[in-house]
Amino acid sequence: MITSLAYLGIRSPKVDEWPDLVTKVWGAQLAEPGPDGAVRVKFDDALWRLQIHPGEKDETAYIGWSVDREEDLQAVLKTLADLGVTGEVGSAELAAERAVNRIVVFTDPWGFRHEVTWGQSSVPCSFRPSRPLSGFVTGPQGLGHVLLLLPDIEQGHEFFSRLGFRLSDKIIIPGRLNARFYHCNARHHTLALGQCEPGVAGLNHLMIQVGSIDDVGLAYELAEEHGVPITLTLGRHTNDRQFSFYHSTPSSFHVEYGYGGLEVDEETWVPRVYDRTQIWGHRPHPSGKGRPFGIMHPVP
Numbered sequence: 001m002i003t004s005l006a007y008l009g010i011r012s013p014k015v016d017e018w019p020d021l022v023t024k025v026w027g028a029q030l031a032e033p034g035p036d037g038a039v040r041v042k043f044d045d046a047l048w049r050l051q052i053h054p055g056e057k058d059e060t061a062y063i064g065w066s067v068d069r070e071e072d073l074q075a076v077l078k079t080l081a082d083l084g085v086t087g088e089v090g091s092a093e094l095a096a097e098r099a100v101n102r103i104v105v106f107t108d109p110w111g112f113r114h115e116v117t118w119g120q121s122s123v124p125c126s127f128r129p130s131r132p133l134s135g136f137v138t139g140p141q142g143l144g145h146v147l148l149l150l151p152d153i154e155q156g157h158e159f160f161s162r163l164g165f166r167l168s169d170k171i172i173i174p175g176r177l178n179a180r181f182y183h184c185n186a187r188h189h190t191l192a193l194g195q196c197e198p199g200v201a202g203l204n205h206l207m208i209q210v211g212s213i214d215d216v217g218l219a220y221e222l223a224e225e226h227g228v229p230i231t232l233t234l235g236r237h238t239n240d241r242q243f244s245f246y247h248s249t250p251s252s253f254h255v256e257y258g259y260g261g262l263e264v265d266e267e268t269w270v271p272r273v274y275d276r277t278q279i280w281g282h283r284p285h286p287s288g289k290g291r292p293f294g295i296m297h298p299v300p
């Protein structure tokens with residue numbers, strides 16, 4: 001079943017604003033643009049892991065996942081059929097566009113398009129950070145994690161558990177937050193689900209993790225310097241102990257830029273419940289005031 005987040009695709013009218021964020025703040029690398037003019041971002045030796053396509057409005061275009069073995073895609077198709085969701089084998093053209101060997105596509109009950117892939121293309125020793133950087137934590141842990149907002153996370157739990165996501169823990173703050181965190185590899189969570197109001201769903205943030213605490217401090221300074229709206233200051237999470245800050249992107253969703261997230265040992269891990277998100281920090285920053293909460297869309 002699913003073993004990592006392979007890539008993320010966004011559509012946005014503000015494609016032109018992305019290269020500065022990627023190179024001047026994150027330290028990631030710009031790959032060759034896509035045929036439609038998409039900004040493609042490299043975090044490691046994979047050809048790209050984030051793609052921002054030109055579009056009329058901000059949209060979560062697709063969430064790309066990986067399976068370890070080609071035959072696991074059959075199991076994904078069978079599980080989707082059991083769940084009453086139509087999964088389709090994507091064309092060779094689509095697989096080539098996404099730089100993978102095989103691809104299965106489906107839309108979940110909340111309107112997110114998912115692409116489950118095998119054989120992501122990479123070129124060894126090809127990653128060149130755009131500024132001095134220890135590098136991004138990827139490999140078997142994938143690109144990072146995404147937080148999806150769903151109007152019914154109980155139903156979300158049933159759905160995503162069947163696709164290989166195992167509960168790491170919950171954070172419940174009565175009247176304020178109801179969130180669940182799921183792992184599918186050693187990363188504490190690759191998928192998080194947060195309860196939102198009925199009728200809508202959305203992408204709140206993507207987390208990318210670097211290999212050094214100083215990379216986070218430097219990114220924070222650079223974000224301030226380049227006028228990137230910081231939504232939450234530096235802080236450390238209770239559950240995955242990630243040391244991070246959050247900033248808004250040109251395309252309505254947020255990026256959590258972090259270091260030191262916990263790794264899960266499947267044999268000994270016991271899920272817990274927390275009643276706060278941070279041990280310290282993660283306070284609202286004036287520059288992030290009024291930024292959208294995420295890319296929201298109506299549930300079909």
Ligand SMILES: [Fe+2]
Nearest residue numbers: 145147207256
């Ligand atoms: Fe996060």
